Amino acid sequence: MAYRPFFQTIVLSDIHIGSEYSKFKEVITFLKSVNCATLILNGDIIDGWKLKKNGVKWKKSYTNFLKILMKIMYKNGTRIVYVRGNHDDFLDQVLPFQFAQISIVKDYIYESCGKRYFVLHGDVFDSVTTHMRWLAKLGDIGYSILLWINKYYNRYRQKKGKPYYSLAQSVKQKVKSAVSYISDFEKELVALARELRFDGIICGHIHHPANTFYGKVHYLNSGDWVETLSALVEKVDGTWEILYYEDFCKKYETDKSEEFLLMEKG
Secondary structure (H helix, E strand, O other), X not given: OOOOOEEEEEEEOOOOEOEOOOOHHHHHHHHHOOEEXXXXXXXXXXXXXXXXXXXXXXXXXXXXXXXXXXXXXXXXXXXXXXXXXXXXXXXXXXXXXXXXOEEEEOOEEEXXXXXXXXXXXXXXXXXXXXXOHHHHHHHHHXXXXXXXXXXXXXXXXXXXXXXXXXXHHHHHHHOHHHHHHXXXXXXXXHHHHHHOOOOEEEEXXXXXXXXXXXXXXXXXXXXXXXXXXXXXXXXXXXXXXXXXHHHHHHHHOOOOOOHHHOOOOO
């Protein structure tokens, strides 16, 4: 790696550690390649729904992610805010929790460069996950099936020399109900920010990265680390951008080959 960029704030969400489709190894590589003053983990970092299933155990490689968090906190002085999501709702038993420079909270108010942002995972504005948990889990199964198909489809594309193609993202963009759901989700959160007089709102949950304005309200979504592999980053001047992992690796010449010697088997 030729250069370690510094960001005022980095927001990650929906890593889903515990799911076989989680790209947590890439997250570790990314975190080892940057510096930041504040790291916000905006929900669904650990997929408790998957880990509760029979046969799904915590792996040593998952622990490496936690080790990286401890390292950047103590070595770099990074403040870490972990916002609870619906897949890591097991955290409800300890909320709120503070240890050293790590906070575990239900939601969070982030202030920077004269702006105030309301930070939450976003599942509270999803009637499916809040009122019909069984249906949400059914949808989660469907999404997992789609990811399974996507894995083998992209192996075929790779053999043909074609680039990665996301079936899940394609479905979201083409199915009318999915497009409507995303639009309604964004509008509901923007309405909340406007009512509470925040300058913006930062969320995750729907695996759809965004950096846009609804009038004067700044809507930000960090995406996910299952397919889009995206993060929100705030520069020192207060401007935000969506940073995609592959673009980041190309721009900063990140060495992905060794996985920083932390990726243990199991």
